[in-house]
Amino acid sequence: MITLTINGKEVQTPKGSTILEACQQAGIPIPTLCYDPDLRLAGSCRMCLVEIKGRPLYAASCVAPAENGIVVETESPGIVAARKVILELLSARHNFNCQVCEKNGNCKLQDYCYQYGVKESRFNYGEPTNYPINDPNPFFERDYNKCIMCTRCVRACEDISIVRAISVENRGHHAKISTAFDGNLTDSPCVFCGQCVMVCPTGALTSKVSAGLGRSYEVDKVLTTCSYCGTGCTLELNVKDDRVVGVTSNRTDTGSPVNKGALCVKGRFGWDFINSPERLTTPLIKENGEFRKASWDEALDLVAKRLGEIKTEFGADSMAVFTSARVTNEENYIAQKFTRAVLGTNNVDHCARL
Amino acid sequence: MIEEKRIVLRNADLIDPEKIEDYLLAGGYQGLEKARSMSSPDLIAEIKKSNLRGRGGAAFNCGLKWSFAPADAPVSYVVCNFDEGEPGTYKDRIIVQKDPQSLLEGMAICGHAVNSKQGYIYCRGEYPYVVDLLNRAIDQARGKGVLGDFDIEVRMGGGAYVCGEETALIESIEGHRGEPRIKPPFPGVAGLWAQPTVVNNVETFTNLPSIVLNGAEWFAAIGAPNYPGTKVLTLTGDVTNRVSIEVPTTATLREVIYDFGGGIKEGKKFKAVQVGGTSGGFIPESLLDTPIDFDSMRGIGATLGTGAVFVMDETRDIVDITTRIAKFFEHESCGKCNPCREGTFRAYEIMKKINQGQASVQDIENLTILSQVMEKACLCGLGQAAPSPILTTLKHFYPEYQARLQLN
Numbered sequence: 001m002i003t004l005t006i007n008g009k010e011v012q013t014p015k016g017s018t019i020l021e022a023c024q025q026a027g028i029p030i031p032t033l034c035y036d037p038d039l040r041l042a043g044s045c046r047m048c049l050v051e052i053k054g055r056p057l058y059a060a061s062c063v064a065p066a067e068n069g070i071v072v073e074t075e076s077p078g079i080v081a082a083r084k085v086i087l088e089l090l091s092a093r094h095n096f097n098c099q100v101c102e103k104n105g106n107c108k109l110q111d112y113c114y115q116y117g118v119k120e121s122r123f124n125y126g127e128p129t130n131y132p133i134n135d136p137n138p139f140f141e142r143d144y145n146k147c148i149m150c151t152r153c154v155r156a157c158e159d160i161s162i163v164r165a166i167s168v169e170n171r172g173h174h175a176k177i178s179t180a181f182d183g184n185l186t187d188s189p190c191v192f193c194g195q196c197v198m199v200c201p202t203g204a205l206t207s208k209v210s211a212g213l214g215r216s217y218e219v220d221k222v223l224t225t226c227s228y229c230g231t232g233c234t235l236e237l238n239v240k241d242d243r244v245v246g247v248t249s250n251r252t253d254t255g256s257p258v259n260k261g262a263l264c265v266k267g268r269f270g271w272d273f274i275n276s277p278e279r280l281t282t283p284l285i286k287e288n289g290e291f292r293k294a295s296w297d298e299a300l301d302l303v304a305k306r307l308g309e310i311k312t313e314f315g316a317d318s319m320a321v322f323t324s325a326r327v328t329n330e331e332n333y334i335a336q337k338f339t340r341a342v343l344g345t346n347n348v349d350h351c352a353r354l
Numbered sequence: 355m356i357e358e359k360r361i362v363l364r365n366a367d368l369i370d371p372e373k374i375e376d377y378l379l380a381g382g383y384q385g386l387e388k389a390r391s392m393s394s395p396d397l398i399a400e401i402k403k404s405n406l407r408g409r410g411g412a413a414f415n416c417g418l419k420w421s422f423a424p425a426d427a428p429v430s431y432v433v434c435n436f437d438e439g440e441p442g443t444y445k446d447r448i449i450v451q452k453d454p455q456s457l458l459e460g461m462a463i464c465g466h467a468v469n470s471k472q473g474y475i476y477c478r479g480e481y482p483y484v485v486d487l488l489n490r491a492i493d494q495a496r497g498k499g500v501l502g503d504f505d506i507e508v509r510m511g512g513g514a515y516v517c518g519e520e521t522a523l524i525e526s527i528e529g530h531r532g533e534p535r536i537k538p539p540f541p542g543v544a545g546l547w548a549q550p551t552v553v554n555n556v557e558t559f560t561n562l563p564s565i566v567l568n569g570a571e572w573f574a575a576i577g578a579p580n581y582p583g584t585k586v587l588t589l590t591g592d593v594t595n596r597v598s599i600e601v602p603t604t605a606t607l608r609e610v611i612y613d614f615g616g617g618i619k620e621g622k623k624f625k626a627v628q629v630g631g632t633s634g635g636f637i638p639e640s641l642l643d644t645p646i647d648f649d650s651m652r653g654i655g656a657t658l659g660t661g662a663v664f665v666m667d668e669t670r671d672i673v674d675i676t677t678r679i680a681k682f683f684e685h686e687s688c689g690k691c692n693p694c695r696e697g698t699f700r701a702y703e704i705m706k707k708i709n710q711g712q713a714s715v716q717d718i719e720n721l722t723i724l725s726q727v728m729e730k731a732c733l734c735g736l737g738q739a740a741p742s743p744i745l746t747t748l749k750h751f752y753p754e755y756q757a758r759l760q761l762n
Binding site for chain 1: 392514533536537593684685686687688689690691692693695696697698699700703704707720723724727730732733
C-alpha cells in the first residue's frame, strides 16, 4: 500500500493504482470523458487533470501513477479553470441541440458543463463544425457534430469487439472518427454490435432503432437474458409505458456476468419483434388448411397424441428432433433426453453443427 | 570575443563524410573502443558524471536517462531522433551531412551502455538525400566491422512535426499513426515494440565519442557548469550571416547574433529573437545578454530547444509572425488531446482576428487564458510549447497587439 494526500486527506491505495483509482476509492469524484475502465487508457481528454504539488504540469489522473507521499489537489482554482477551458473548447465544436438529442439527460458533456457552470464557450472563433450526417446503416446514427474525439468508440471496436472498423483520420482539429477511406459502415468490417454506441459519452453515436421513443430518464431498465442464443448475455430492456423501446448495456460484473455489457447486433438492435403485431402469442392448430387459435393444453395434447400415433405406425426412427442455438444448454439437454427417452430415437441434432 | 568550440562538428569540413577511412584517420571509433573496454555501469556513470544533457530540447541528463533502461533486458533498442522538424532548425542535418560516422559511433557507445544490439535512426521525411548518405555510412561501418554486433537501420518520417516527440516517433517507427503515448511507461522501460528504448537526439549522440575518449571531467569543464559542453546553433532570419555554429554554452545571445551572425542585416535595428524553434519564446533586446544554456534560457521564459536562432529586425511585424506560427501549430497538432487539438485551432483563429485588426481586448484575454491552460494541460510537448510564442510576444511586445486593437 502507498499513502498519498488528496485534497488534504491522507489516502491509502494499493501500489500500481492510478491517482484516479485512488480518488475513486476515497470517494472523491473526478470528471472523465475518455476514461473507460474496460478500455485501453488514452489519457487524452484531460478532464481528469489534477495538480500535484511541486510539479509544473497538470497530470491526467487516469494515467498518472499514485506515488508515495505526493500531494494532490483535484479541484484547485487552476484545475477548475483548465476544466472549464477544455469544456468550452469541446462546446465550441459540439452541436448543442439537447432538446431533440437522444442522449439528453445521459450525456457527460452536458453533465460537466452543468457542474462547472459552462453556459457558453469563449472560443467560438472560426467556422462551426459541420459534418454531414448520412451513414445509411439501419442501426445507429453517427453525428460527428456532437463528437468530442474521446476515441472510446475506436477503442471499444478494437478492444472489446476486436473488429477495428473505425479509426481516426486527419490531424489536429480536423481529426475525425472514420472508417477506412471514410466510407459507410456497411462497406467496412463493422458488425453493428453497437459497442461504440454503448461507450459514447455524448450524442455522437445513438441507436436509430430507439430514436424518438424515449430518453434514459423516461424509461425503466429491466434486466433480462437475451433470447437470441444460448450465450446468455444480459440485456437491459428500456421500458416505457409497458413497451420495450430500446436495449442498453448493464456493464457491471454482477448485473452482466456473461457479457459485461457487450452485445451483438441482434441483442442490441433486434428487439422490435417484442411488440410486433405478427408475433405469435398463442399456439395455432391447422384445421382444413387454416390456422385457429388454441390453448397450450390443447396444442400439447395434440402433439403428444400425434407423436404417439406416428411412433406406433412407423417406428421411433421415423422421427427426428432438431434443436436450436437460440435456447440454452439446459434446454438442449432436455430436448435430447426427450428424443432418446420419450420418443426412443437417436435422431437428434443441433443447428450449430451445420 | 567568444570563439567557436567544436566537439560535435570536430571533423566538419576536415574529412570526407563519404569515407569512413577519413573518419578513422581522424581518430574515429576510438571512443567506442574505449567504451567497450568499460563495463556498462561504469560507462553510464561516466556519461552521468559528464553532465551531458539532451540536445533535442528537454535537456534531460543523458546518463540518467540510460540508467532507467533495465540492464538485464533481453532486447532493447537505441533510437536516434533525427526528425528535426522545428522550422529554422537544421543543426542535425549539418552534423550528419558533415560527419555521419560520428553519429553511428555515438549510437554504438549508447548500445554498449544499455546492452542493445539494434539502433534505429528516425530521419526527417524532408531529408531523403541524408538517408542515402547515412545508409552508405552504415554499409561502410558494417564493412569495416567497427560497429561489432551493433546494427543500425534508418527509418524515414512522413513529415509530421509531432513525430519529433519521442513516443510519437516510436509509434511512427512501429507503423502507427504519429501520436504521443501516455507516460509512464517511459521509453526507457517500455518503448519501441514495448522493449526498453533509449531515444536521444543526433547532437547528443555525436557528443559521446569525445566524452568517452577525453573523460567526463574534460567535458564537464566546458561551457556552463549546469549545462556543460557546446551547442550547435543555426542562425536564420535577419542576421547578416545565416550560419551554423558550435559555441560553448556560456555564450550569450548577443554574442551569437552579433559576433557570429554579424549583427542585423542592412544596418537595421534588432527587434526580437526566437530561440529553440517555432515553439520557443520571443526574446527582446533587454534580455540579449542571457547565456544560451538551457537553465538561463528557461529563466527568461525561453527554451534553448533545438538551438534555432531566428532573428527579427525592426521592420518585422510580431503579430503577423505569431499568427503564422499559430497556423503552424494548428496544422501540426496530431489531434489526440483536447486542449491541443481544439486549442491550437482556436488560438490560430483568434490570432487571425487580431492580425486583421478586428479583435477586442476580450479576445486577447481569451487567448491568454487558453494559452495558459494549454501550457499545463496538454498531453505532450507540442501542445505545452505551442502557446509560448503567443505568451512571450504578449509579454514583451504588447504595444504591437494594442496597435492592432486600435484599428477597430
